Amino acid sequence: MPTLASVFNLAQLGMQANQAGVAVAGENINGANTPGFSRRRAIIESSPVDAFVTGGVSVSGVARLFDTFAFRSLVREEALYGAADARNNALNRLEAAVAPTEGAGLDDRFSSFFASLDTLALKADDPTARLEVVRTGQEVANTFNQIADSLSSARAELVAEAQGVGADIDAKLATIAALNLKISQSSGIQSSGRAELLDQRDRLVRDVSELIDVAVVARSDGSVTLLSSGTTLVEQGTAHTLKITPTGTNNDLKIELIRPGSNVLDITRNVNGGRLGGLRQARDTDIVAMQSELDELAYDFGTAVNTAHTAGLDLNGNPGTTFFIGAPGPLPPPPTPGAATTIRVEPTIVADPDLLAAADATSPPPGGNAVALAMSALQSTSIGVPPSGTPGERVADFAGKLGSRIAGSESESVMRESTRAHAEELLEGATGVSLDEEMVNLTKFQRAFEASMRVLQIADEMLTQIVERL
Numbered sequence: 001m002p003t004l005a006s007v008f009n010l011a012q013l014g015m016q017a018n019q020a021g022v023a024v025a026g027e028n029i030n031g032a033n034t035p036g037f038s039r040r041r042a043i044i045e046s047s048p049v050d051a052f053v054t055g056g057v058s059v060s061g062v063a064r065l066f067d068t069f070a071f072r073s074l075v076r077e078e079a080l081y082g083a084a085d086a087r088n089n090a091l092n093r094l095e096a097a098v099a100p101t102e103g104a105g106l107d108d109r110f111s112s113f114f115a116s117l118d119t120l121a122l123k124a125d126d127p128t129a130r131l132e133v134v135r136t137g138q139e140v141a142n143t144f145n146q147i148a149d150s151l152s153s154a155r156a157e158l159v160a161e162a163q164g165v166g167a168d169i170d171a172k173l174a175t176i177a178a179l180n181l182k183i184s185q186s187s188g189i190q191s192s193g194r195a196e197l198l199d200q201r202d203r204l205v206r207d208v209s210e211l212i213d214v215a216v217v218a219r220s221d222g223s224v225t226l227l228s229s230g231t232t233l234v235e236q237g238t239a240h241t242l243k244i245t246p247t248g249t250n251n252d253l254k255i256e257l258i259r260p261g262s263n264v265l266d267i268t269r270n271v272n273g274g275r276l277g278g279l280r281q282a283r284d285t286d287i288v289a290m291q292s293e294l295d296e297l298a299y300d301f302g303t304a305v306n307t308a309h310t311a312g313l314d315l316n317g318n319p320g321t322t323f324f325i326g327a328p329g330p331l332p333p334p335p336t337p338g339a340a341t342t343i344r345v346e347p348t349i350v351a352d353p354d355l356l357a358a359a360d361a362t363s364p365p366p367g368g369n370a371v372a373l374a375m376s377a378l379q380s381t382s383i384g385v386p387p388s389g390t391p392g393e394r395v396a397d398f399a400g401k402l403g404s405r406i407a408g409s410e411s412e413s414v415m416r417e418s419t420r421a422h423a424e425e426l427l428e429g430a431t432g433v434s435l436d437e438e439m440v441n442l443t444k445f446q447r448a449f450e451a452s453m454r455v456l457q458i459a460d461e462m463l464t465q466i467v468e469r470l
Contacts, residue, residue: 004459004462004463004466007455007459008456008459008460009056010055010056010455011452011453011455011456011459012452012456013047013056013057013058014056014057014448014449014451014452014455015449015452015453015456016059017042017044017057017058017059017448018445018446018448018449018452019445019449020042020044020059020062021042021044021441021444021445021448022442022445022446022449023042024040024041024042024062024192025438025441025442025445026442027040027192028040028433028438029433029435029438029442031433032432032433032435032438035203036199036200036202036203036206037199037432037433038064038065038066038195038198038199038202038431039064039065039431039432039433040062040063040064040065040192040195041062041063041065042059042062042063043059043060043061043062043063043190044057044058044059044060045057045058045059045060060190061189061190061191062190062191062192062195063190063195064190064194064195064198064199065430065431066198066202066430066431067426067427067430067431068218070423070426070427070429070430070431071202071216071427071431072215072216073423073426073427074206074420074423074424074426074427075205075206075209075214075215075216076209076213076423077416077419077420077422077423077424078206078209078210078274078420079209079210079212079213079214079273079274079277080213080273080416080419080420081210081413081416081417081419081420082209082210082211082273082274082275082277082278083213083272083273083274083275083277083278083281083416084278084409084412084413084415084416084417085275085278085413085416085417086274086275086276086277086278086279086282087278087279087281087282087286087409087412087413088278088406088409088410088412088413090154090158090278090279090282090283090286090287091282091286091402091405091406091409092406092409092410093154094150094151094154094287094290094402095402095403095406097146097147097150097151097154098147098150098151098290098398098399098402104143105143105395106140106143106144106147106395106398107392107395107396109136109139109140109143110140110301110379110391110392110395111379111392112136112139113133113136113137113139113140114375114376114378114379115136116129116132116133116135116136117133117372117373117375117376118376119132120132120133120356120358120369120372121358121369121372121373121376122369124358124359124365124366124367124368124369124372125315125365125366125367127353130315130353130354130356130358131353133353133356134345134349134350134353134356137305137323137324137345138344138345138350140301141324141343141344141345144294144298144339144340144341144343145340145341145342145343145344147294147340148291148294148295148298148340148341149341151287151290151291151294152291152341154283154287155251155283155287155288158279158282158283158287159244159246159253159283161279162244162253162276162279162280162283163244165211165212165275165276165279166242166243166244166255166276168211169208169211169212169242169276170239170241170242172204172207172208172211173208173226173233173234173239173240173241174239175204176201176204176205176208176224176226176234176239177234177236177237177238177239178237179197179200179201179204180201180223180224180234180236180237181223181236181237182197183197183198183201183221183222183223184219184221184222184223184236184237186222187220187221187222194222198222201224205224205226208226208233208274209274210274210275211274211275211276212228212229212233212271212273212274212275212276212277213228213229213271213272213273213274213277214226214227214228214233214274215227215228219236223236223237228267228270228271229255229257229267229270229271230267230270231257231265231267233257238260240257240258240259240260241257241258242255242256242257242258243255243256243257243258243264244256244276250284250288252268252283252284252288253268253279253280253283253284254266254268255267255268255271255276255280256268268280286405289401290398290401290402291337291340292334292335292337293398293401294340294398295332295334295337295338295339295340295341296334296339296384297340297391297394297395297398298331298339298340298343299331299332299333299334299339300383300384300385300388300394301324301383301391301394302323302324302331302339302343303331303383304378304381304383305323305324305375305378306322306323306324308371308374308375308378309321309322309323309356309357309371309375310322310357311357311360311371311374312357312358312359312360312370312371312374313357313359313360313361313364313365313368313371314354314355314356314357314358314365315354315355315356315358315365315366316354316355316365317364317365318355319357320355320356320357320371321346321348321349321355321357322346323345323346323349323356324343324344324345324346325343325344325345325346326338326339326342326343326344327342327344331343357371358371358372359371359372378390378391379391379392
């Protein structure tokens with residue numbers, strides 16, 4: 001038979017349970033605007049008060065409401081967005097270098113060079129006209145050099161940026177490993193403290209996934225194993241580190257995973273996602289392709305001019321020398337790199353413009369202009385082997401390819417930002433806090449607490465009456 005003692009106990013348990021419910025609702029409200037906070041719920045279970053009274057309740061812990069599937073989907077989208085955004089930012093920084101302000105671009109330099117040759121054809125023995133051809137030729141070479149240097153500098157900057165990303169990854173992996181240990185030590189305990197540890201760990205996992213693509217494998221004790229690029233980044237309390245260095249003939253990024261015991265694994269080919277993957281693609285695919293295209297243009301243009309120039313006679317009647325050279329020696333033919341970096345006007349011609357060959361045997365110096373006309377005609381001649389366009393068309397194609405890469409990267413970045421936002425909304429819908437719902441919970445727990453207190457008061461009044469009648 002129920003006793004007043006069991007009623008007191010029943011009321012006390014109800015007050016404790018509803019007090020816990022109010023506390024958890026308060027935690028949810030406080031964390032509503034905290035990134036990565038997962039909604040929590042007090043675990044209130046039925047339990048008997050004694051052998052004769054049921055309907056008691058007890059608080060067995062605090063549950064963290066979490067959707068593993070939505071979280072893993074968001075982790076994948078973070079990696080895709082990170083790669084697209086990093087590549088887009090890197091390519092956009094190149095636009096000013098490859099397509100400088102009006103009047104300073106490669107097409108402008110070509111136009112000035114060919115215009116000076118037209119002037120030379122009109123007065124082949126004029127020292128001023130000869131100086132102008134040399135000067136505009138040097139401007140063409142300098143512009144090739146500047147664009148090539150900008151591309152090389154961009155690759156060097158992306159090395160430093162990639163190494164900074166690697167250091168950030170290392171720090172976050174170490175923290176995840178430390179949190180893994182704390183989480184595994186609290187295995188079997190459902191509490192707000194454990195929920196907070198899990199939130200912290202999962203926020204870091206999201207951060208890491210934006211830097212490098214990862215797969216998350218949950219363990220029974222609540223810790224996670226992080227996999228990436230065909231290997232393990234974090235296993236329980238152990239985190240590996242990354243080493244990023246430029247290496248090889250093309251100076252490409254080499255990404256290595258350093259394991260305990262100096263066990264080194266080259267994971268470069270598998271790093272395609274996250275910011276690190278995006279930087280690698282921009283640096284070692286996009287920019288390398290642009291460098292190759294620029295070298296090919298410099299070589300084809302320089303070779304076309306040289307072919308015409310060496311067929312002529314200088315002002316002294318001697319055979320023409322090579323007009324454009326490398327440094328040192330001839331222009332390196334593709335696929336050997338360096339034509340755009342090293343191209344320059346032959347120093348002897350710079351020192352003595354009389355060595356500029358404007359004439360040939362059919363129209364001898366000093367007034368002959370056949371070679372000057374032949375070089376000027378290159379403006380409308382398809383150059384290269386096989387011919388692939390006039391100098392102006394080749395410059396437009398080079399700039400257009402960069403524009404196409406930028407447009408593609410921007411489109412990819414916008415699309416990935418949208419899919420990431422959608423995945424984030426799905427996770428937020430499953431684990432986020434609804435303030436309206438929490439206000440309802442607060443009211444519900446408050447009313448239940450007040451009701452339990454009222455039961456306690458009535459039981460106390462009944463006990464007082466019993467005592468007074470004794």
